[in-house]
Amino acid sequence: MTLVQENPPLLRSIGQPRLLAGLKEGRADLRHHLWTHGRQPQLSREAYSELAAAVGLRGRGGAGFPVALKLADLPAKGIEAVVVNGSESEPLSRKDRLLLTLAPHLVLDGATGLAQALQAREVLVAVHDATAAASIRAAIEERQDAVPIQVSDTPGRFVAGEARAVLSILEGGPAVPPGRRVLPTRKGYRQRPTFLSNVETFAQLAVLARLGSREFSSTGLSSEPGTQLLTVAGAVQRPGVIETPTGVPLETVLQYAGAPVTGPVLIGGYHGQWLPRPDGIKLSRPEVALGAGIVVALGPDTCPLGEVYRVAQWLASQSAGQCGPCVFGTAALVDDFGRLLYGDPAGWHDAHRHLGLVPGRGACAHPDGSVRFLASALEVFGDDVRAHLAGGCGRAVLGVLPVPGGTW
Template identity: 75%
Template sequence: MITVEDTRVIGEARVLAGLDQNLQQHLLTHGPLPELSREDYVRLCEAVGLRGRGGAAFPVALKLQDLPARGVEAVVVNGSESEPVSRKDRLLLTRAPHLVLDGAVGLAHALRAPHVLIAVHDTAAATSLRQALMERDDHLAIEVLDTPGRFVAGEARAVLSALEGGVAVPPGRRVLPTRKGYHQRPTFLSNVETFAQLAVLARLGSRGFSSTGLISEPGTQLLTVDGAVRRPGVIETPTGVPLNTVLEYAGAEPGPVLLGGYHGRWLAQTDGVLLQRPEVSAGIVLALGSSTCPLGEVTRVAEWLRGQSAGQCGPCVFGLASLVDDFARLTVGDPQGWHDAHRHLGLIPGRGACAHPDGTARFLTSALEVFDDDVQLHLTGRGCGRPVLGVLGGTR
């Protein structure tokens, strides 16, 4: 469980205000949740350009507008935080469950959806939610359901499959939950932080919400900062905060940075980079430092990602296995590994049954670009001389 020392705020605390409070204390901190209509939520989300706080960063207003006028079956909170390094959603579920529930329940009432389903794979998060529900009377059917913790199990369609009692893997067909979601009925599904932000937006209104952050997408965001830093944890910042500000605040070592986690991209330089969606993706900032072998770290993560495949399409089953072999050969100085890696990376994107192959290819492609000097050292056969310290974490 994330402790108090793991949470920090740059600027104004909103979703991290009033942690570890019971319902009465929560309401004293945030105030009562107003009763809003579906049109109110669409208007508010449009006014502030609110995007989902998962990896896709899809505009919330567009998702709401895609739902039919009647017959919405459920509001689903995706708490299956399957990215190994990310901790922001688990933090909210364990230490601010009432804020997440406010967002989900308020929206469910507005959509006239009879069910709120919360998918979690973390035991502490599930316990916290169930305890919070005992304090509330939301006049809805609210269930906390356990889901697997595998990487692809956090994908929206995999979560829906698990909630229906099926296997937690994304189906080959790409049908939006707003059209065919829970039990093939229209469903609003988003991740935990999105619902917490909706609860804040409903209370503050568009003007109050927009008093911080970017003009194009105001408000705050949660970032998980880890790796070669002295103060890892979850930080709430205004949207558009400079990356260097966050790195300095966390006490990061100089060196490359991975934005967005294992499906993200590497940056060689951080000057002038602003943290906003969709660039920051799932809200993960990983500092690599200079003491570990970059190529070894990347190969280690690639091997883990291969093991997380749903095993239902060629790009995952064969493509990721080939890439792991390519990078392993490259690490020991085989030039053919370098050539094969580039060839295979050009064949994978856009061909998978889910986003896992594309995300992995993006991660590895940017690694080859950013760590070219390190790659050249390995191709000499001598390597870079640095050990693999496991700075990227999460693959245990």
């Protein structure tokens, strides 16, 4: 297969890169991958569990669940599949599709190595980005793995990236999470035990298998060693994906990206939370809800409330349509924030009331994540809210927070 490759996105590292090593020139084919990383060692299930526990490795998607605990929850036999969740439908995130596009063999090493250790029947890669899908398919043609690998295209809707929604898609079902919250380790693909995690997690496993726990822990925090990928966006001069040691100060990341080191910052994306300022914040899980590793600087020139209102409209449009808290709750919040934007005090009161009613009642995490984003906005942008109630803040909405269909 001839892979048509676009110019590589902006990527950098603070310290020595691991996941992004050798990618400055673009996509790494198998030869370049092996030259950079060497061959993947064949490890047992016990070895993977011990390594993951020794370094406290957490999943690099939204939940940050410890990998060792996920492995321990799997039965000794009968594991159906290892699933790579590449449905990076969070509009602000670029790190997973970057790995699939530029470092596909690193991701596949982590997935196939673990699948062989677990004696899983196959590896399934779910991905919604066409360029990333083409890259991973081209990489599979270069390899000779002992375990079959299948790539499935998924829709780009926000809720379609949720783990249970991905499993539904892989089985030919709708791209929405079912109401029952059953762990994939118990009932996953084809209702059988499945190890499912996001793209970066598998790349980290591939690096960990090669380095061992001691060398892997030579950078980052002692409580969560290693590196992490962050997508930095918003009012920054150099947006893109940055690999940093865990625990790096948020101010350092902003400075590196050419962003203001004062003012509000969004952490974790549109299911994340606003911070009033970056000082004193170190980026590590679980101390900070990093979610999919997203850092967005808002900057001083745009209208914060208007930006939040645009995102609230998009979040409501992404409802799976299967429960009241999501269908009616997010729609009510859009109305509340719209009235507040135009100076209606009742919008402020109704927003607080609805924000207290929605959490914990949805069929999936979308209502809770939306409330987290909106509630923290009301808290952090209190001065802006008061300005709008008094007649307006005087700033235009510049679209610093991108929604699908726009640019970032």
